[in-house]
Amino acid sequence: MTRTPVTRRAALALCGLVLTLPPAACGSDGGSGGGTASGPAPAARLTVLAAASLTDVFKLIGAAYEKDSPGSTVTFSFAGSQELAAQVKQGAPADALVTADTTTMDGLKSDAGTPVVIAKNKLTIVTAPGNPKQVEGLQSLADPNLKVVLAAPAVPVGRYSRQVLDAQHITVKPVSEEPNVRAVLSKVELGEADAGIVYVTDATTAPGKVDTVDIPDDQNAVASYPAATLDSSRNAAAAGAFVTWLTGPEARQILADAGFEKP
The missing domain is CATH 3.40.190.10 (Periplasmic binding protein-like II)
Known part of the structure; x- marks a missing residue:
């Protein structure tokens, strides 16, 4: 019977120790928002x-x-x-x-x-379905009777477009300069332009709505x-x-x- 108080005090002390231990010491993984370099990404x-x-x-x-x-x-x-x-x-x-x-x-x-x-990514020329204006390549875009739309010079695709045109000494006067590549694609899709320069991947998002004219690798930009x-x-x-x-x-x-x- 004299051992009972000692056992009780030990139990109480152990309980207090458990309460003061950090979660990791008690086997917790820190929750789903944790994550480590080798574990799952933190949820957010x-x-x-x-x-x-x-x-x-x-x-x-x-x-x-x-x-x-x-x-x-x-x-x-x-x-x-x-x-x-x-x-x-x-x-x-x-x-x-x-x-x-x-x-x-x-x-x-x-x-x-x-x-x-x-x-x-790389560039391609987009035209109306069937290429009614018979665009054959970059040189065709210099035709003053062709309505060409480009992205604005500050836009990456606009800068790339001018880079490839300048390299071939081709002068193009666009009917509009758009704020992003999707706006260029839209202009051609809607018939507001005869041709435009977009990324290859953008042209593939509009099957049946535009045709493409490839730009050779030695004339293209990456x-x-x-x-x-x-x-x-x-x-x-x-x-x-x-x-x-x-x-x-x-x-x-x-x-x-x-x-x-x-x-």
């Missing part, structure tokens, strides 16, 4: 700013990432890369950024992490798509996990299936 609601040319494929990317990262959601905001850069500079709440060129991303070094190129986390993100770990996931085999296969080239 992410906002990603992405170039307009990624509109269709990133919807697939987002669904695949959410499936691989239970509890996570990804919301995309698509626009021309120059618009996205302006949003970042203005403090728009977002976690990651993917642009259609390295130049725009390089201008955000003080606002973003180290970028990684996740895909590449667009690189860098992705980076934003310093203003409130979900830094999750944003980093998403950018890393974009470089993995599943994301690259989705991008390849959509016509993007490997980085």
Whole structure:
């Protein structure tokens, strides 16, 4: 009977010790929002700013990432890369950024992490179905009777377009200069322009609505798509996990299936 008080005091002491131990010491994994470098990505609601040319494929990317990262959601905001850069500079709440060129991303070094190129792309000429104006290549775009639409010079695809035209000493006077590649595609789809220059992947999103005229590789330009986390993100770990996931085999296969080239 004299041992009973000692046992009771020991039990009470042990109970107090358990209550003061951190969760990890009691076998907890820290919850679903934890995650480690080798474990699952932290669950979070992410906002990603992405170039307009990624509109269709990133919807697939987002669904695949959410499936691989239970509890996570990804919301995309698509626009021309120059618009996205302006949003970042203005403090728009977002976690990651993917642009259609390295130049725009390089201008955000003080606002973003180290970028990684996740895909590449090339240009093509789009015309109305059947190519009624008989556009044969870049040289055809110099025809003053042809209504050509290009993206504005500040837009990556607009800059690439002028790069390839200048290299061939071709002068084009566009009937309009659009804020992003999808606007260029839309002008041709709606018959408001006879031809335009877009990315190969954008042309493939409009089957039956436009025809394409290939630009030879030796006359073409290669667009690189860098992705980076934003310093203003409130979900830094999750944003980093998403950018890393974009470089993995599943994301690259989705991008390849959509016509993007490997980085």
